[in-house]
Amino acid sequence: MTPFLTAQAAAISLVIFGIIYTFIFAFGIFYIYRLLRTGLVRPMLKPASAAVPNRPLSLAGEDASVLAEAGE
Amino acid sequence: MIMYWVSLLAISILLYVLLDGFDLGIGILFGLTRDEARRHAMWGAVAPIWDGNETWLVVTAVILWGAFPAVYAMLLPAFYLPLVVMLSALILRGVAFEFRYKAERMRWIWDFSFFGGSLVATFVQGMTVGALVEGLPFTNGQYTGGDFGWFSPFAALCGIGLCFGYALLGACWLVRKCDGDVKAAAYRQVPYLSIGLLIFLVIVFSFALAENLQIMHRWIERPYLFIFPAIAALAAIVLAVSVERHRDGLPFYMVALIFLSAFGTLAISFWPYMIPYVITVEEAAAPHSSLAFMFWGEGIFVYPLMLIYTVISYRVFRGKVRATPVH
Numbered sequence: 240m241t242p243f244l245t246a247q248a249a250a251i252s253l254v255i256f257g258i259i260y261t262f263i264f265a266f267g268i269f270y271i272y273r274l275l276r277t278g279l280v281r282p283m284l285k286p287a288s289a290a291v292p293n294r295p296l297s298l299a300g301e302d303a304s305v306l307a308e309a310g311e
Numbered sequence: 312m313i314m315y316w317v318s319l320l321a322i323s324i325l326l327y328v329l330l331d332g333f334d335l336g337i338g339i340l341f342g343l344t345r346d347e348a349r350r351h352a353m354w355g356a357v358a359p360i361w362d363g364n365e366t367w368l369v370v371t372a373v374i375l376w377g378a379f380p381a382v383y384a385m386l387l388p389a390f391y392l393p394l395v396v397m398l399s400a401l402i403l404r405g406v407a408f409e410f411r412y413k414a415e416r417m418r419w420i421w422d423f424s425f426f427g428g429s430l431v432a433t434f435v436q437g438m439t440v441g442a443l444v445e446g447l448p449f450t451n452g453q454y455t456g457g458d459f460g461w462f463s464p465f466a467a468l469c470g471i472g473l474c475f476g477y478a479l480l481g482a483c484w485l486v487r488k489c490d491g492d493v494k495a496a497a498y499r500q501v502p503y504l505s506i507g508l509l510i511f512l513v514i515v516f517s518f519a520l521a522e523n524l525q526i527m528h529r530w531i532e533r534p535y536l537f538i539f540p541a542i543a544a545l546a547a548i549v550l551a552v553s554v555e556r557h558r559d560g561l562p563f564y565m566v567a568l569i570f571l572s573a574f575g576t577l578a579i580s581f582w583p584y585m586i587p588y589v590i591t592v593e594e595a596a597a598p599h600s601s602l603a604f605m606f607w608g609e610g611i612f613v614y615p616l617m618l619i620y621t622v623i624s625y626r627v628f629r630g631k632v633r634a635t636p637v638h
Binding site: 266 | 388391392395396399402403406410413414420453454458
């Protein structure tokens with residue numbers, strides 16, 4: 240036990256952090272839930288033919304054509 | 312080596328006060344308006360940079376912890392509860408940045424978190440400085456004032472004063488970054504905030520005289536300290552003129568100069584003490600081997616990198632914020 244820290248001070252800080260994080264996470268979960276329920280609002284982009292997961296940069300040069308294909 | 316770390320500490324505190332000062336200040340001003348277009352523009356003026364500004368608070372704490380562990384160990388217990396409250400305020404305020412535009416009916420919660428968080432964090436910071444200036448009870452290097460020993464009317468007064476100070480810094484940032492309504496409103500607020508800050512400074516000064524605080528003797532012993540109030544007075548005059556003539560770029564630098572001179576006043580009137588009249592910089596410093604170890608990593612490599620990063624991010628987001636449609 241830290242010599243100068245009183246049990247009261249430690250308890251108060253624990254309660255404060257408990258309340259704050261419960262509050263934040265409740266809203267965070269709610270917003271993620273709403274995001275999931277809304278679902279996709281537009282069709283997903285089709286990956287370019289040359290793009291493979293282990294070569295993410297291969298996508299970079301093809302932005303324009305991919306976007307055109309997706310109807311953007 | 313000790314001087315090197317004292318300098319880094321001073322630079323970090325100063326950067327924190329100036330940078331987070333204006334975004335906390337904008338948080339306070341945010342609560343004073345109901346107009347959504349203005350709120351949106353104020354949000355936009357700090358959104359890209361606010362979290363970078365808070366880096367300097369972390370850096371300050373880390374330098375205290377690593378280079379001046381004695382001071383860290385004395386201050387943390389003394390300000391345990393106010394620090395927890397300040398961190399909670401900063402957390403709520405930070406989350407508000409993420410959640411505000413996700414909320415629809417409940418947006419007022421995040422508006423309130425942003426305003427309240429900024430106000431509380433600012434108040435606690437000012438109060439901490441006030442309590443340090445007034446002096447806290449320490450015996451044998453341990454804080455003995457109890458959980459609420461930091462509270463005093465003087466400390467509370469300093470908290471209120473810093474709210475005016477940060478709000479002034481925030482208003483000048485808005486003048487610099489925004490156009491239209493927001494800028495006009497900020498220009499109108501600057502005189503009131505300046506007068507508020509001035510009244511507060513007069514009250515603190517007379518309070519200090521009445522209480523005959525030790526800091527007053529310092530000033531009589533070291534008359535060269537009056538250079539700082541002189542710089543501040545000069546900056547205040549330029550501030551008034553630049554606001555009068557609507558020079559958008561200047562007011563922020565002038566208020567920054569006022570903060571700089573206030574910081575210089577405090578630092579030099581207490582030198583060589585780190586916690587006034589309790590522990591000096593020499594006594595507080597960690598052993599040479601620790602300071603040297605940190606010097607070769609954090610000191611000479613990471614710290615300059617952070618400075619460069621800060622400069623770059625302000626360059627990227629320089630100029631006026633363009634108006635974007637309200638979500």
